[in-house]
Amino acid sequence: METTVVVATAFGGAEVLVVTTAELKEIQPGEVIVDVRAAGTNPIDYKLYSGTYGNDPSSLPMRLGSEAAGVVRTVNGELEGPSGPIHVGDEVIVYRASGAYADAIVTPASTVIAKPSAQSFEEASGLMLTGTTAVHALHTVSVANGDTVLVHGGAGGVGLMAIQLAVADGAHVIATASESAHDLLRELGAEPVRYGDGLLERVRALAPNGVDAALDLIGSDEAADVSIELVSDRNRIVTIVGAGRAGSLGIQAIGGGPGGDPGTEIRAAARLELVKRVEAGSLRVIVASTFPLAEVAAAHRELAAGHAHGKIILIP
Numbered sequence: 001m002e003t004t005v006v007v008a009t010a011f012g013g014a015e016v017l018v019v020t021t022a023e024l025k026e027i028q029p030g031e032v033i034v035d036v037r038a039a040g041t042n043p044i045d046y047k048l049y050s051g052t053y054g055n056d057p058s059s060l061p062m063r064l065g066s067e068a069a070g071v072v073r074t075v076n077g078e079l080e081g082p083s084g085p086i087h088v089g090d091e092v093i094v095y096r097a098s099g100a101y102a103d104a105i106v107t108p109a110s111t112v113i114a115k116p117s118a119q120s121f122e123e124a125s126g127l128m129l130t131g132t133t134a135v136h137a138l139h140t141v142s143v144a145n146g147d148t149v150l151v152h153g154g155a156g157g158v159g160l161m162a163i164q165l166a167v168a169d170g171a172h173v174i175a176t177a178s179e180s181a182h183d184l185l186r187e188l189g190a191e192p193v194r195y196g197d198g199l200l201e202r203v204r205a206l207a208p209n210g211v212d213a214a215l216d217l218i219g220s221d222e223a224a225d226v227s228i229e230l231v232s233d234r235n236r237i238v239t240i241v242g243a244g245r246a247g248s249l250g251i252q253a254i255g256g257g258p259g260g261d262p263g264t265e266i267r268a269a270a271r272l273e274l275v276k277r278v279e280a281g282s283l284r285v286i287v288a289s290t291f292p293l294a295e296v297a298a299a300h301r302e303l304a305a306g307h308a309h310g311k312i313i314l315i316p
């Protein structure tokens with residue numbers, strides 16, 4: 001059976017992305033076919049073919065996309081996913097998916113989670129990667145009720161999740177973003193602050209009693225330097241970008257890459273917690289823009305520009 005897929009045919013910019021057809025992988029016992037209605041994009045997707053993580057030619061052509069939402073077409077056996085039994089016709093999230101930029105994927109039952117009923121496919125396809133990362137980051141620096149937390153990069157995919165989770169747990173959140181995102185951040189319960197020159201003084205003014213923990217979701221020197229000035233316990237500073245400098249600074253680093261804690265168990269467990277919070281109305285996915293799958297190169301140019309306020313979603 002033929003499917004439409006996106007592949008990176010070389011290492012480079014968005015021009016290397018090609019929309020083509022491929023034979024759907026043969027379904028194995030324990031696997032499910034999902035018709036993809038929406039696929040979430042994430043910076044890792046372009047970093048993989050841009051050469052950030054090497055340029056081994058044997059990884060080409062490279063399928064892309066690690067999260068999707070869609071409808072179950074086929075179930076091979078009596079299968080259960082993390083949220084329970086899986087049936088044909090179920091509306092689901094697939095995470096982690098492999099090659100989610102496609103109109104259909106074959107995936108293990110262990111990656112198939114019931115979609116929150118109140119979410120659109122677009123929203124649901126952008127919930128898991130940023131959400132599980134935000135849960136892991138907040139857990140790593142032990143954010144709790146009453147803490148003041150500084151979030152660098154509050155308007156990005158991970159930032160918007162981290163703000164909502166921390167606010168719901170009773171933290172006072174100060175989050176950096178450019179002015180155009182400040183109303184959105186306020187709506188989510190954070191105090192927005194402009195990044196750039198003078199950030200340290202601006203945060204001090206907003207947090208006269210100090211900052212208990214900081215999340216660096218950007219990887220800039222500014223984020224690291226300001227966090228170190230404001231947070232006395234370096235164990236309560238975490239970066240999700242650039243584990244390299246974290247080692248020398250003595251702050252925590254999470255995610256893939258050398259020295260980063262992958263947090264496999266906490267992230268797997270976070271999937272159901274995220275669904276629960278969406279169902280309870282305390283968490284939402286903010287969609288910045290949607291693109292037809294055929295326009296994946298344009299979507300990736302916007303993604304790589306690094307100033308989206310929310311998720312960029314592909315629609316097959």
Ligand SMILES: NC(=O)c1ccc[n+]([C@@H]2O[C@H](COP(=O)([O-])OP(=O)(O)OC[C@H]3O[C@@H](n4cnc5c(N)ncnc54)[C@H](OP(=O)(O)O)[C@@H]3O)[C@@H](O)[C@H]2O)c1
Nearest residue numbers: 043133153155156157158177178195240254255306307308
């Ligand atoms: N380690 C892990 O497990 C893990 C997991 C997920 C993501 N990541 C990485 O974390 C980073 C963020 O991911 P994401 O999905 O949140 O990305 P994203 O949605 O593309 O983030 C874009 C946001 O970054 C903000 N921004 C850009 N420059 C900034 C600066 N100097 N200071 C503060 N904010 C700035 C932009 O806001 P303005 O438009 O307001 O500037 C924009 O809203 C990426 O590098 C990604 O690869 C790591």
